[in-house]
Amino acid sequence: MRILLVGAGGVGAAFTAIAARRDFFEAIVVADYDEAKAAKAAAIDPRYAAARIDASDAGSVTALCREHRITHVMNAVDPVFDMPTFHGAFQAGADYLDMAMSLSKPHPESPYERCGVKLGDEQFAAADTWAQAGRLALVGMGVEPGxxxxxxxxxxxxxxxxxxxxxxxxxxxxxxxxxxxxxxxxxxxxxxxxxxxxxxxxxxxxxxxxxxxxxxxxxxxxxxxxxxxxxxxxxxxxxxxxxxxxxxxxxxxxxxxxxxxxxxxxxxxxxxxxxxxxxxxxxxxxxxxxxxxxxxxxxxxxxxxxxxxxxxxxxxxxxxxxxxxxxxxxxxxxxxxxxxxxxxxxxxxxxxxxxxxxxxxxxxxxxxxxxxxxxxxxxxxxxxxxxxxxxxxxxxxxxxxxxxxx
The missing domain is CATH 3.30.360.10 (Dihydrodipicolinate Reductase; domain 2)
Incomplete structure (x- = not known):
């Protein structure tokens, strides 16, 4: 397993500290818009490498996956970046995990009675595409949700x-x-x-x-x-x-x-x-x-x-x-x-x-x-x-x- 960790903030850095004590993966590439932050989180384990990424750009995610032969993309950035990261992983042929889901949009006329676009709707709309490709997107896998x-x-x-x-x-x-x-x-x-x-x-x-x-x-x-x-x-x-x-x-x-x-x-x-x-x-x-x-x-x-x-x-x-x-x-x-x-x-x-x-x-x-x-x-x-x-x-x-x- 070769993991791309997108985001080296509080959760991402904690992820690297926990994973460093396990042996189930070959490598983790810690990527962040702030490469210095990624480098700090990656410094704790020789299996880790640091890289810069633009999580708002699916192409940036795809390119980094291909460069490092990534098998699984772990999304640890704010959910506003879920869909570019989700699409970037798919285009690279990698499986995907996140700790939230794609964002909602309130109902334009009755926001406090009826649902508009629900959390996760954009991702679930792609479920058949992922399934047909034999690929997994495990969404909502933090603590809550998770x-x-x-x-x-x-x-x-x-x-x-x-x-x-x-x-x-x-x-x-x-x-x-x-x-x-x-x-x-x-x-x-x-x-x-x-x-x-x-x-x-x-x-x-x-x-x-x-x-x-x-x-x-x-x-x-x-x-x-x-x-x-x-x-x-x-x-x-x-x-x-x-x-x-x-x-x-x-x-x-x-x-x-x-x-x-x-x-x-x-x-x-x-x-x-x-x-x-x-x-x-x-x-x-x-x-x-x-x-x-x-x-x-x-x-x-x-x-x-x-x-x-x-x-x-x-x-x-x-x-x-x-x-x-x-x-x-x-x-x-x-x-x-x-x-x-x-x-x-x-x-x-x-x-x-x-x-x-x-x-x-x-x-x-x-x-x-x-x-x-x-x-x-x-x-x-x-x-x-x-x-x-x-x-x-x-x-x-x-x-x-x-x-x-x-």
Whole structure:
């Protein structure tokens, strides 16, 4: 297996640190628009090489794949670059993995009631082409989406005879402080992606169809395990809701994120001021003018998520709350989860827990593909594969998962 890792940011760098301890691949080319960043991430292992790439250009992806005889493209950049990277991998004859899916577009008339272009629609439209070529595009293979979708497959196969709701619930008690120990606003994941997820109309699967609702709707208090405790969670647009019902029978599928009131207020202000927009505006730059995206500016002025680990403390939890009937037909309510402590990942890998938790799952998936344990063709989500080998290997990596009855 020869892997092209597209993106050497927080998740990409964590990916290289985790993969360096495994022997299932021959080589990894770490590629980024900033070649210095790629070189830094690649320096930790002699099997790694660094390169510059323009992820907005499918031709750039294809050329690098052909140059390095790449068999698998691992996409670790913001989802705005999913489709060029996806197409570039196909043109090069490589298989493809990402940790999100192609972007959505709200319904032009009824954005908070009806779906427009859904997450993943562009990729699933190419499913037959990938399948006919005997090639695999494994989409949504991070932690959420990703591990949560593996949990859905496991719950359907081993815990439940009938599923009422697949409810992804994500929460944390993470705190980032400044040099004086004061808590500061510093998102632990890509701010560009966070804005996209949180301000788009959330999608809900219910009774055989997808519909949308208003951002931050249906607030609930969810009690997260391992000391995190109660966190208010709200509806957010996320890939699981678009993936799980394709392979797992359920009456309802939701995604709720424990954002917290201060974070929600910041997002609302950004939206009110138009600072969430991706449309470029003309601004003064020295004696002239330049065009910039307001959202890119917001992301640029905040701390890089890859750098906040030393000033972060706490745990993050990704999981799936499943309700329905157990294998004996009795009511069951179960939370399958994965908790990561920032202190542990910083000590053992030098990367903060949120990016590390995201990155470990595609490494596990790639190892299963390299072994032949997982195989397939077309555009597939994690639900399309046997969950047990994945969960066993995740535990072997030293990061066990848990189950809590609710």
């Amino acid at each position: 591990l949560s979708d593996v949990f859905a497959r496991y719950a359907a196969d081993h815990l439940f005879s009938e599923i009422d709701e697949l409810g992804t619930r994500d929460g944390a008690n993470l705190v980032v402080t400044d040099d004086d120990g004061n808590e500061v606003f510093a998102p632990s994941f890509s701010m560009w992606t966070t804005i996209e997820e949180c301000l788009n109309p959330p999608v809900v699967w219910e009774d055989g169809e997808w519909h949308t609702t208003a951002p931050f709707s249906e607030p609930e208090i969810f009690d997260f395990p391992e000391g995190i405790g109660p966190v208010e969670c709200v509806n957010v647009e996320h890939e699981e809701v678009l993936l799980m019902p394709r392979w797992v029978d359920c009456r309802r599928a939701t995604f709720k994120y424990g954002l917290g009131e201060p974070f929600i207020n910041i997002l609302k202000v950004l939206h009110t001021l138009g600072l969430d927009s991706t449309e470029k505006v003309r601004v003064k730059a020295g004696d002239g003018l330049c065009e910039v995206s307001p959202r890119d500016v917001v992301a640029a002025v905040l701390p890089d998520p890859a750098t906040v680990g030393p000033r972060m403390r706490g745990k993050t939890c990704a999981g799936l709350w499943v309700t329905g009937k157990d294998k004996q037909g009795q009511p069951r309510s179960t939370y399958l989860y994965h908790v990561v402590d920032n202190q542990d990942t910083m000590r053992d890998y030098g990367h903060q827990c949120v990016v590390w938790q995201t990155a470990i799952n595609p490494v596990v998936a790639l190892e299963l593909l390299a072994r032949g344990t997982w195989s397939g063709a077309g555009v597939l989500g994690p639900e399309a594969f046997d969950a047990v080998p994945f969960l066993d290997l995740l535990t072997e990596y030293g990061s066990p998962w848990g189950i809590k009855e609710l």
